[in-house]
Each structure stands twice: as structure tokens, then as C-alpha cells.
Amino acid sequence: RDEIVVDVNPTEASKLGLSTLTVAFQVNQFLVGRPITEVDLDGSATTVVLKGSSEDVDNIEKVKAIAVSGPLGTARLDEIADIVVREGPLTISRIDGRRSASVTGVITGDDAQAIGLEVQEKIDALSLPRGVEVTVGGIFQQIAEGFEDIFLAMGIGIILVYLVMTASLGTLRNPFVIIMSLPLAVIGALTALAITGRALGLPAMMGMLLLVGIVVTNAIVLIAFVEQLRERGLGIQDALIQGAKVRLRPILMTAFTTSFALLPLAAFVESEGGIIGAELATVVIGGLMSSTFLTLVVVPVVYTVMHVSIPSLFARLGSRLGRSSSPVAETA
Numbered sequence: 001r002d003e004i005v006v007d008v009n010p011t012e013a014s015k016l017g018l019s020t021l022t023v024a025f026q027v028n029q030f031l032v033g034r035p036i037t038e039v040d041l042d043g044s045a046t047t048v049v050l051k052g053s054s055e056d057v058d059n060i061e062k063v064k065a066i067a068v069s070g071p072l073g074t075a076r077l078d079e080i081a082d083i084v085v086r087e088g089p090l091t092i093s094r095i096d097g098r099r100s101a102s103v104t105g106v107i108t109g110d111d112a113q114a115i116g117l118e119v120q121e122k123i124d125a126l127s128l129p130r131g132v133e134v135t136v137g138g139i140f141q142q143i144a145e146g147f148e149d150i151f152l153a154m155g156i157g158i159i160l161v162y163l164v165m166t167a168s169l170g171t172l173r174n175p176f177v178i179i180m181s182l183p184l185a186v187i188g189a190l191t192a193l194a195i196t197g198r199a200l201g202l203p204a205m206m207g208m209l210l211l212v213g214i215v216v217t218n219a220i221v222l223i224a225f226v227e228q229l230r231e232r233g234l235g236i237q238d239a240l241i242q243g244a245k246v247r248l249r250p251i252l253m254t255a256f257t258t259s260f261a262l263l264p265l266a267a268f269v270e271s272e273g274g275i276i277g278a279e280l281a282t283v284v285i286g287g288l289m290s291s292t293f294l295t296l297v298v299v300p301v302v303y304t305v306m307h308v309s310i311p312s313l314f315a316r317l318g319s320r321l322g323r324s325s326s327p328v329a330e331t332a
Helices: 010-014 020-031 060-064 112-124 138-169 173-179 182-196 202-231 236-267 272-331
Strands: 002-008 034-041 044-050 067-070 073-076 081-087 093-095 098-100
Touching: 002 010, 002 020, 002 060, 010 020, 020 067, 060 081, 112 138, 138 173, 138 202, 173 202, 173 272, 182 202, 182 272, 202 236, 202 272, 236 272
Parallel strands: none
Antiparallel strands: 002 081, 034 044, 067 073, 093 098
16 A cells, blocks of 8 residues: 655765664654653543644645754754655554565375475575565475474484393494384385375375384394394304395295285375375385385395405404515514
């Protein structure tokens, strides 16, 4: 709507010994008024406000004629300021003390995260004036914060799982071997989402978080039995082969029973809650399938590397260093 804008000329105002702020104070006092005292009317305190007459400010010409006084003299308002009528906002909103404007919309697609990334690309491509900043809020901000929280929770969960296994197994190498089964679950989870055409959103990330605790159980079952066989005198290769054969059935039963229990949830896509449950269940099923089969291949390989290859490598390096230092000892 139209509003009267008073643009004070600092040079002209200084001739009266005034600043822009003091001129604005006088104009505001005339137009809006200033409380000067309180009087008691029938036992009730009433504030007395001093301001200009409403008849003196009913048009722009009368506003221009407002007298402004300073230590060095008095002048009309239009002599020290430009007074014009411009269109102004009905309301002014601020965020953290900064003037702001909000642009809102309704998401009509299914993948809110992909839409958010596309919106951010459009924002990054804008050529903004100096001092203007565009930030994303609403559902997009909530999704970003949700992903940050889930990634943090996954990192803390992996650390806690490793510490618990270290305390239980009494070694640092075997928990590392077991943790290596977690990336194997990601392969199946992403593949399952790609096959079903579902998005990697917050529900799917919740499924990833669940996999951190579920997937390691198969590797724990295998490695713990392998350690028992080694304590009975079997070699590493024989212990791995026999351990995989004996533990194959319980590992498969655990994975298949969990997957079959989640299968109805993954197939239920008629309601909004079902869609959320379907993404989570899809990730868990895919992660279990890939980790179960790859665990029987990758975990024994990593176990062999940690217990055979790396120790033998350090042993060879130690022997070479010992041989290279022995002539020096003989010479001394």
C-alpha cells in the first residue's frame, strides 16, 4: 500500500545541528506522539500523549510543512528531506534481526529430497545483489537436519558396537573383521531401493541404522565359532572352512526369517505410513540378503588377511631389518 517516505538529507540536517536520527525522532513525535505524563481521572491513571493534530497530517503537503527545530535554527521538513509517496509492504518480517521475505510452495512429488536438491541448484545459480542471501527452510531443512542426525547416530552406533565386541572378544582384530561386514549391507540396501524404485529418504536411512546392529550378528556367529575351532588346534584355513559349513544354516535361517517377517511391510504401499514402512523394510531386507551371502566370502578373506597376511608381512619386515642391522653389530 502507499506510504509517505521521508528521506532526510544529512547535509541539510547538519546545518540545523541535527542528524537523521534526531529529525526522525521529531517527525515521529509529531505524527505518532510522545507520552509526557499521567493524570488521575476518577481513580484511574491515564497517560497524556503529546502529538500533532490529525488535521495537520491528513495529506502529504501538510507533512512537508512540519517544522523541525535544531540548535542552529528551524526549517520546514521538505527543506531538509525529500518527501514522496511510495508503495510499501503491509508487514515487515525479520529473522535474527535481518529483514526477510518468505517464498512458500507445496510439494506435489514423492521424492521431497530430490526436489530439495533441485531447488538448491536453482538458488545457487541465482545472481543475487550484495547483502541478499537465500536460505532453504521448511521440510527441506528438516530433511537435511534429519540426515545429519542419522549419520551421527550411525557413526556413534558403529563405535559402540566395536567397543562392545572388543570388550567381549578380548581382541582388536576380530571386531574390525566383523565391522567390515557393514559395507556389504549397503550394497544390498541400495540395490533393493533401485530395483523397487524407492527413494533413499529418512525412512530408508532409519533402515540403514537398524542394519548396523542386525548385520554384525552373522559375522559374530561365524568369527566366534572360528575362534573356538582354533582353540581346539585347527589351522586358520581349516577353522574358516569348517566354521562356515557349520554356521551356514543358522546364518541363513536368521536372515531369511527376518526378511520374511518384513516382506509384508515392504509390499504394503497403499497408505502413507505403508510407504514409510516399505522403504525401511526394503533397506533391511536388501541389506540382510547381500550381507548374509557376502559375509561367507568376504569376512573369511578379511580374517585371513588380519591373522595371516599382515602378521607375516610384519615378520618379513622385521627379519629384513634384523639382517640389515647384524653386520653393524659384528663390526662394533
